[in-house]
Amino acid sequence: MDQNQGILAVDAAGLRKSFGAVRAVEGVDLRVRPGEIVAFLGPNGAGKTTTIDMLLGLSDPDEGAVRIFGESPRAAIAHGLVSAVLQTGGLLKDLTVRETLALTASLFADTRPLDEVLQRAGIAEIANRRVGLCSGGQQQRLRFAMALLSDPGLLILDEPTTGMDVEGRRAFWSAIRADAARGRTVLFATHYLDEADEYADRIVLMTRGGIVADGTTSEIKNLVSGRIVRATLPQADPAALAALPAVDDVEFAGDRVTIHTKDSDAVVRHLLTSTPAHDVEVTAQNLESVFLALTSEGASA
Structure with missing residues (x-):
C-alpha cells in the first residue's frame, strides 16, 4: 500500500451515466485521499451502485473520468490496487473457505499468505468449512478475505452487511476497522446509517444522481439546524x-x-x-x- 502515498486513492471528475432516458449519475465529483474511510450514502436509486460500478471499471461513464491511484480502474484492479466486497455472487458452495481463497489467489501473481487473510477476516476457525454451510455473515467475511489477498490500497464495499444479524454486522466491521487501521483506504455504501455514523471518517451523500453533502459526520449533522x-x-x-x-x-x-x-x-x-x-x-x-x-x-x- 505504501507505493500509493501522495496519489489520490479515488479521483473521479464529472461522472455522468444514463440508461436510456434514466439519468443515473449526473456530474459526480469524488476525491478520496489514501487512508480515509468514506461512507457512501443515499436512498435507493440515488446512483451509488452505478457510481461504484464506474469506480471499479464494471461500467464506463458516458462523460467524465475515473483514476484509481493514478491509473484507470481496470489497470488498478489488474495491479491489485483495488478490491471490492459486493453483496452477492463470486462464491462456489461446494468448495471450502480455504479452497475458495486458494483458487482466488491463483489469479494473482503475488498475494498475502492465506492464513494471514483468514485471520484478518476473522474466519480462520472455519477455514475447512464448505462455503454452502457458512452463514451469510461468514460468506461476507470470506468475500472480505478474498479482497485482501492482493493487499489492495483501496477496498470498496457495496452494502457489505445486508442480511446480517446485529452480531454478524459487528464482527464484520470489527475486522474492517482493524484492517483500515493499517492504512488501507475504505469506501463503503450502506443503508445502515449507524454504520456510517460509527465507522466513517467522512460521509458522502447522494440523491437523484448527484452529491448533495460531503464532510465529516459532525459537519453533515450541522447542515440541518434545530x-x-x-x-x-x-x-x-x-x-x-x-x-x-x-x-x-x-x-x-x-x-x-x-x-x-x-x-x-x-x-x-x-x-x-x-x-x-x-x-x-x-x-x-x-x-x-x-x-x-x-x-x-x-x-x-
Missing part, C-alpha cells in the same frame, strides 16, 4: 403543534409525538405548560434526520 423534541402526549392536537413557531415537522406514533424544531425551548415550554405532555426529551439532529432532510423530494440537489 433539535428534535419527543414527548408522550395522548390525544395531541396535530394542527396546534404544527402551528407553533419554528416547528418544521410533527410525527405521531401512538401517544408519542416527535417534533422537529428550530426553537426547542419554546416547544418544550408549550408542552409542559399548555398540555399534559410528559417524558419530554430534547436531542440534537441525528444522521437519520439529516439524511431524510437532504434526500427528500423537496431538498435542492
